[in-house]
Amino acid sequence: MLAVQLAALLGGDSGNAGEGAEEALALLDGFDDALVHGLARLADERADAVTALAAAFAATPLGDRLAEAADAVVSGSITQEHLTALAGGRVALSGAVHDCLLERLDTALGRERAKWPPAPDGPGMAGAAAQPAGHVLGGVRSWLRELAITGWRGVDHDLVSAADQVIEALLAAPDLRRLAVLLDGFAAELRASCPIGSAEHLPVRRWADLWTRALLLSQDGVLTGEPRPAATVSGRLLVLGVDVHEHGTAVQFQVHAVLEPADGGGSRLVRTSVTVAKVDTIVGTALWKLPQRHKVLLAALADRRSVEITDMPLLDSGDLVWDDDRAFVSKPADPLATARLCLPGALAPAVPPLDRVSVRIAEPVLVEGYKVTKDGSFDLDGTVFAVDAERLPDCGPLTPKLVAASSACVGLVRWDGGRWTLQPLAVQVRVKREAVVVATGDWALGPTDPKAAKAEARAADAVTVLRERAGRLLRR
């Protein structure tokens, strides 16, 4: 990423999301505030905010349904259908903000992005597959309705616990895993925040995001209709880095890479992920023990090697569906060299319509030739790029200190809270006068640093202990 590209992204005014985005975000904020106090208690101002969200769609095909839903909710009749319509409005607005942001980023980077292919058949197909899940999804929707009526301020232990059974049922259905993971993380936050009535600060936008997302995914056919059949690809996979997502009971290792197809086609940016269920006491370097059966992927990360893949499924979203049996570890490949040589010209994947949310924006870039400012940001010829040093996973060796001492960085460009940031994945840094590369995935096969290895040994083996307990107690 060059200084001029960064300047184009930040537009001279850091935080500027783009034309119309500020207005859209203001509408979201109004609606989100209504959820804080609950739709059952809409004071004038908050009722106006709900109406304003609906009014933004007046000229669209959604207009009538949204207006009707807003009227009904304001007058106290809060049905599933009305909530779904309002959530749909919020999804559409935040989707528009996402599009605006991503286009700005692609333009600044000069990055070409694939177009989303039109759906091969109508929504009717998904309905049939959705039937068995219908009962569970109904349970999710009614819990979400209770939440919306009560508002975050009114949430208590009983309301949170009411989600337990639903989440358990979701976890048992592989098709509904995304919703299970989302709802489990959301409910845990509400539980940890109880009693919320007196809490000083609430993550207002975040919880509205999670609520809306859950309501969207709990509609019949949304999850069971996915993923759409994928193509299979073969070729060389060059790793850029691994982004780690985690809450109490799940961790996702999402690898960003450049795929050089064996058929000679142009190279493309891809992601490949492994998500594992866990418990809150499994943290830090112990996390890497969970995806152990994906040995090739872990070895590629830890040893910094490229991977040869054969006939691996690739979704339209640019996600490779990892299969260790279709991959083998190949030659050494440095993530910074990969970013320098292969990132320019790689085709970025299309974003699935339902995944158009700004938190999902995570575009790999190479940044170099910067000066590190006092607060740890990168100064590129006078344009300052904020570095998100809080998002360095504790399962890897990359620390804010190393990032601050670095001379080149592969990271993900993200947008949150009104500004663009860089989330580092790998850096080049001088340690004891030697130039080394440090990356988030370096400890995928176990910590290589003696201090971290000792800490891991001291914490004993959480996974083994819990498996022993489970073996003894679970099937009684």
Next chain:
Amino acid sequence: MTDRSPNGATVWARHSRLRVVPPVQPRKLAKVPFVELADGRLQGVVSSGSDIGRVYVSSIAAGTHDYNCSTNNNRPCGGLYGSPCKHLRALVAEAVVQYGADRVSRYLRVEVPEGADLADCLGGVHEPAPAAVVFSRFLRHLAYLEVPDTTLPIPELHWFPATGTVG
């Protein structure tokens, strides 16, 4: 709730990618495999020192600090002689390692003078409470380890960034 926002309420309110529940600290799980702050109690499961197949369910209520300890079959713990047994003390000690003394004392609403042991500052009396709820939450906790992994993407996890390293 822990306020980890850098610039106060506005930042906290307008961000989507936050770690609202702070990650817990790693600890040895052999003696006390399960600890949680939930349902208005510090509660958990303590492995029996003498019988490998037996566990005790221990809990302390927030506010009143009334406590209970029994086997998972609801047989009262023999160590409760008008004061918390060793299982309850182990539960408190491990909770402090896992969540930090601040978070535990805030949740239980207990004043801990400088240098004092949290377990010594709890009032409360023995008040029988059903062990079944806690035990089933523990079994549910263990069941997570049996949920198969998936290589399909979960875009929703972008809302849950891993955080952590300090230094």
